[in-house]
Amino acid sequence: MTSFSRRKAVAGLAALAAAFTLSGVSAGSAASAASAEHREQKPEYASVTGSAEFVLPYYKDNDIRSFTFDAHAAPYSRPLPGGRMSKGLPTDARGTVKISHYSAEQNITYTSEGRVDCLVTGPGTATLTAIITKVGPGGPDSVGQRVGFSVYDGGKDRGRSKDRVGFSWNGVNLMPKGDAEPEDAPVGTCMAPAPYAPVVKGGYTVKHAELLPEPKG
Template identity: 55%
Template sequence: MPSARTRTILIAAVVIMAAGGVTTAYAAGPQDGPGTRPAAGAKEASVRGAADFQMPFAPDKDVRHFEFEARAAPYTRPFPAAPHGLPSDAAGTVKVSHYLARQNTTVHFEAAVDCMITSPGYAALTAKVVRVDDLVQDWLGKRLGFSIQDAGADTPGRTRDRVGFSWLFGNVEEDQDGNAIEGKVGTCQAPAPFASVTKGGYTVKHAELTPPPPGAG
């Protein structure tokens, strides 16, 4: 079995390979260099919209609501293993509100988008919680995963969009005693969109991942 140091080196290598094989630091800042945004006229991936949704097999009087305003921002989040950033870097905001019928109160929190990958009609993104209500103070700083299915044009009063999130049905690990614990969410990790939208909807604009900026390889 490889040592912890060897595993760290292997993980870093995989990250760099996934970013396009780039091993040289990208010297330009996140706002002033090529590759930070798609070229003029290029399509930009994004997710926008707001909707209520219903939990599968557990309909109740609780109302859950997600609002997304997210866009691709490739190569804007450098870190040591990928000093130029990644093609999946993203920016924007996720706003969550959850009406708790039993407590007759609504909980709100807001998260900053850090990663997004799209395909036609579908997006997976992650965001770190930056603002919370008192009831969910322990969520501050957590990274959460979201998935969105844009099912296209709807008939009046009816939507086929769907949404998923990381903290309820999935992302379960076992500790050393075999107890179920919540796993850590990595960038762009999210389950399939499992919950049906009941009001509102989402628009996913797909774009292919942006190649590394010129001169970065």
């Protein structure tokens, strides 16, 4: 092979290698861009999960109280009558709440369960509501009522948990009526007091996500 032919062959091989390299880089870049775009388009949903026992800071007893949450945002999944609410709300949610209260005085555990209908979060905090669907023996006649909860996720800690919870009954959501004995006030969606009760066992995880805009169409 002549010197000219050898140079031509080497140049051809180099061009071919460059073409393969550029093609690979281009394909890899396109795949990475597509993957990033997919991640950006996929919405993030808030959630509150976990189970914990807590105490009432203003009332000392030997009772054991606990909440278990498995709540997940499901934006615009519960249409309401009228106007823009016909598509639902950005705070719509699904999941379950389980309530347990062991009374040391009565030596009995009262339980109830609820269906989550609303959830809104901030960094490390959440409020959610649920409609009571089931009440165990001896419990209050509260099926069909909405109750509210708040959660503070203090992070993963060694030793005593920094988590806290709050809830909408037990004297924190009353409707005063002059000289008459006050009654429990109705609870609206996602309404709950601040998380005032310290967790003493277990814990909660709050996954925060911004409220999503109304879907188009």
